Amino acid sequence: MEDMAIRSALFYISTKKQFENTAKGDTEMEESKLLLLLLPVLIIQLGLMIFALIDLIKIPVTNGPKWMWGVIIVVVNIIGPILYFVIGRRNY
Amino acid sequence: MNQFGVLLKKEWRENLRNYKLFWIPAVFILLGIMEPVSNYFLPQILDSVGNLPEGTVLEFPEPEPEQVMAAIMGQYQLLGLLIFVLAYMGTIAGERKSGTATLLYARPLSFSAYFMSKWVMATIIALLSVWLGFLAGYYYTYLLFGSIDFMNLMRFGLTYSFWILLVISIILAASALMPNAGLAAAVSLGIIFISQLVDGLLGTYWPISPLKLPAYAASWFENGLDMSDFWWSVSLTFMLIVLLVVIGILISAKKAASTKV
Amino acid sequence: MSLLEVKELTKSYNGILAVDHVSFTLEERTATALIGPNGSGKTTTISMIAGLLKESEGSIHREFNSGIGFLPQYPQFFPWLSALEFTEMAAQISGVDAKKVRQQSIRTLEFVGLGSAVNKKTGTFSGGMRQRLGLAQAIVHQPKLLLLDEPVSALDPTGRREIMDLLKSLQQDATILYSTHILNDAEEMTDQLLFLKEGKLVEQGSLSEVKSRYAEPLIRLRFDTEQAAALFESRKFWPMQRDRNVIALPISDEGPSMQQVMAVLAKEESGIAGIDKQSASLEEIFLKVAGKK
Structure with missing residues (x-):
C-alpha cells in the first residue's frame, strides 16, 4: 500500500516536472494530468450522490416532495447531496 | 454495559444509518482536495475563461504549500463549521421536540452519559472529517506544490482540532438549551461567527483567546508564535470546553421536562 | 399494601392549575383507570408520576425501588433502530442484567405480538405496531408500576381487544395506572376509578361504588x-x-x-x-x- 502511494506520488511529481519543462501549449499532457488529479474528486462526488439517492429511496418521508430532492441530488453538483442530507432528510 | 456505552452505541448507529459518518468526511475531503487543485490550475482556468488579448502573460506567484494548507483551513472555518452546526443542531433539541427522547427520559437515565455519548460521537466525526480532509489536502499539496515539515503539519492539525472541540461543545450546549434545532443552529452560528468577527476586528488587544486558535494553528508554519500566548489560549479553550460540557449536561437534565409527551 | 401514594399533587403553568391537589393511592397488583374529558390533566398527572415533570406542590411516595414502565399516548421511536435494538436499549438503560437483555427483549416482543418484526426498523411500523412496541419497552424491565397514557385509544377494535387482553394478563405481576377516554375499556379493567375534571379529582372509588353514587x-x-x-x-x-x-x-x-x-x-x-x-x-x-x- 505504502509503496504504491509513494510510487504514484513519484509519478505525479515526475509528470509535474515534465509538465513544467514542456513548452506551453502541450495541452494533451495537461488534460490527462487534470483527469488523474480530478478522478478522486469525481469518485467522491459520485459516492455522495449514490449515498443520497439510496437514502432517498429508502426513507419514508422527506421535507418537501421526494422527486424534487431526486432532481436536486442529481443535478446540483456536491451541494445537492449535502442539501438533501441537511435539509431534505428528516433526521429527528 | 453501562449507560454511556449503550447510548454511544445508539449514537453510532444513528450516525452510521443516516450516513453522517460518510457524507461529512466526504465533504471535508472534497474541500481539502479542491483547494490545492484549484490553486494549481488557477492560471489555466483564468486563461481559458478570460478574454485576454493575445500575448498577455499573467504572472501568478506560486503559493507556498503552507499557504495552501492554511487556505484549506479557511474553507473549513466557513463551510466546515456550517456543516457541523447543521448536522448536530438537533441532536438534543430535535429529540425533545419530536418526542423520541421521552422514552429515554422516563427511565433512570444518567444525563451525563446521555450528553457525553452525543459529544463523543459528534467529536469523533468532526475530528475524523478534519483530519481526513487535511491529509487528502496535504497529499495534493505535496504533489502540486511541495512538502511541509511533518512536525509543523501535526502541530497545525492538533491546534485546529482543539478549536473544533470547542465548536462541537458550543453546538451541543446550544442544542441542549434551545427548544428546537433551528434556534440551536442560530445560537451556535451567532456565537461562532460573530465572536470570530469581533475577535478579528478588535482582537489585537487580547492575544489570549480561544478564537485565535485557528490563526495560531497557521502560525506554526511561520515561526512567529508566542508560546505563552498560545498555551494560555489552549488552556482557556480547555476550560471553556469543560464548562460547556458541564452546562450542557445540567441543562439537558433540567429541560428534560420539555420533551413532547 | 399500597405501592404508590400521591398526596395533594399539583402542577401549575403560569398560575393555571393543570392538576389541582390530587390525592390517591395505588394498591399493589391493582388496575386504576384515570378518566376524564380532554385537557382534564390525565397526561400531566401520569407524566409527574413517571418523573418526567416536576410537581409544583404535593408529593409522590413510592414504596418500591424497581422501575416504572411508561407508555406515552404517542410513543416516538428512533426510526433507524430495529424493534429489538430499541427494546434492548430500553432494557439496558433500565438496568436489566446484561446477560438477560437479549432473551428478555425477544420474549417481550413475542409477548406483545411483534415476534416476526424484531429486526424491522421502527420507522416502517404501523400505528398498531408502534403501540405494541411502546408496550414492549414499558414492560421489558419487568417494572412494578406500569403507567399507560391512552394505551388503546389509537387502535382499531381488534387491536384494542388484543392489547386489553395483554394488559389484563399483566395485572398479575404489576400495578397498572392507565388513562382512557374509552369508558368501555375502563369498565372492563378497573379496581379503582379516578375521575379528573379540570385538574381536580371529582370522583374516586371502585367501579361499583362510583356507580351506586350516581345510580x-x-x-x-x-x-x-x-x-x-x-x-x-x-x-x-x-x-x-x-x-x-x-x-x-x-x-x-x-x-x-x-x-x-x-x-x-x-x-x-x-x-x-x-x-x-x-x-x-x-x-x-x-x-x-x-x-x-
Missing part, C-alpha cells in the same frame, strides 16, 4: 303490546316514560320502590312480559360528571 336505577317494564303499555301509562301511578311497549320508571326519592311496583303489577293483570332493573352505565356517569358545573 338512578330504572325499572324497565316490558309489556306484551303497545296498547297494554299505553294503558298502564294512562293510570299515572308514578312519573314514567313510555317507549312503545317499554316503560321506564326511575327509582328516585319521589319514585316508587321495587316492592311497590311489584304490588301494583300483581293487582293490575296488565299483560306484563318482563321486568328488569338497570343501573346507570359509566358513560352516563361520565357525561353527568363532565357536564356538571
Whole structure:
C-alpha cells in the first residue's frame, strides 16, 4: 500500500516536472494530468450522490416532495447531496 | 454495559444509518482536495475563461504549500463549521421536540452519559472529517506544490482540532438549551461567527483567546508564535470546553421536562 | 399494601392549575383507570408520576425501588433502530442484567405480538405496531408500576381487544395506572376509578361504588303490546316514560320502590312480559360528571 502511494506520488511529481519543462501549449499532457488529479474528486462526488439517492429511496418521508430532492441530488453538483442530507432528510 | 456505552452505541448507529459518518468526511475531503487543485490550475482556468488579448502573460506567484494548507483551513472555518452546526443542531433539541427522547427520559437515565455519548460521537466525526480532509489536502499539496515539515503539519492539525472541540461543545450546549434545532443552529452560528468577527476586528488587544486558535494553528508554519500566548489560549479553550460540557449536561437534565409527551 | 401514594399533587403553568391537589393511592397488583374529558390533566398527572415533570406542590411516595414502565399516548421511536435494538436499549438503560437483555427483549416482543418484526426498523411500523412496541419497552424491565397514557385509544377494535387482553394478563405481576377516554375499556379493567375534571379529582372509588353514587336505577317494564303499555301509562301511578311497549320508571326519592311496583303489577293483570332493573352505565356517569358545573 505504502509503496504504491509513494510510487504514484513519484509519478505525479515526475509528470509535474515534465509538465513544467514542456513548452506551453502541450495541452494533451495537461488534460490527462487534470483527469488523474480530478478522478478522486469525481469518485467522491459520485459516492455522495449514490449515498443520497439510496437514502432517498429508502426513507419514508422527506421535507418537501421526494422527486424534487431526486432532481436536486442529481443535478446540483456536491451541494445537492449535502442539501438533501441537511435539509431534505428528516433526521429527528 | 453501562449507560454511556449503550447510548454511544445508539449514537453510532444513528450516525452510521443516516450516513453522517460518510457524507461529512466526504465533504471535508472534497474541500481539502479542491483547494490545492484549484490553486494549481488557477492560471489555466483564468486563461481559458478570460478574454485576454493575445500575448498577455499573467504572472501568478506560486503559493507556498503552507499557504495552501492554511487556505484549506479557511474553507473549513466557513463551510466546515456550517456543516457541523447543521448536522448536530438537533441532536438534543430535535429529540425533545419530536418526542423520541421521552422514552429515554422516563427511565433512570444518567444525563451525563446521555450528553457525553452525543459529544463523543459528534467529536469523533468532526475530528475524523478534519483530519481526513487535511491529509487528502496535504497529499495534493505535496504533489502540486511541495512538502511541509511533518512536525509543523501535526502541530497545525492538533491546534485546529482543539478549536473544533470547542465548536462541537458550543453546538451541543446550544442544542441542549434551545427548544428546537433551528434556534440551536442560530445560537451556535451567532456565537461562532460573530465572536470570530469581533475577535478579528478588535482582537489585537487580547492575544489570549480561544478564537485565535485557528490563526495560531497557521502560525506554526511561520515561526512567529508566542508560546505563552498560545498555551494560555489552549488552556482557556480547555476550560471553556469543560464548562460547556458541564452546562450542557445540567441543562439537558433540567429541560428534560420539555420533551413532547 | 399500597405501592404508590400521591398526596395533594399539583402542577401549575403560569398560575393555571393543570392538576389541582390530587390525592390517591395505588394498591399493589391493582388496575386504576384515570378518566376524564380532554385537557382534564390525565397526561400531566401520569407524566409527574413517571418523573418526567416536576410537581409544583404535593408529593409522590413510592414504596418500591424497581422501575416504572411508561407508555406515552404517542410513543416516538428512533426510526433507524430495529424493534429489538430499541427494546434492548430500553432494557439496558433500565438496568436489566446484561446477560438477560437479549432473551428478555425477544420474549417481550413475542409477548406483545411483534415476534416476526424484531429486526424491522421502527420507522416502517404501523400505528398498531408502534403501540405494541411502546408496550414492549414499558414492560421489558419487568417494572412494578406500569403507567399507560391512552394505551388503546389509537387502535382499531381488534387491536384494542388484543392489547386489553395483554394488559389484563399483566395485572398479575404489576400495578397498572392507565388513562382512557374509552369508558368501555375502563369498565372492563378497573379496581379503582379516578375521575379528573379540570385538574381536580371529582370522583374516586371502585367501579361499583362510583356507580351506586350516581345510580338512578330504572325499572324497565316490558309489556306484551303497545296498547297494554299505553294503558298502564294512562293510570299515572308514578312519573314514567313510555317507549312503545317499554316503560321506564326511575327509582328516585319521589319514585316508587321495587316492592311497590311489584304490588301494583300483581293487582293490575296488565299483560306484563318482563321486568328488569338497570343501573346507570359509566358513560352516563361520565357525561353527568363532565357536564356538571
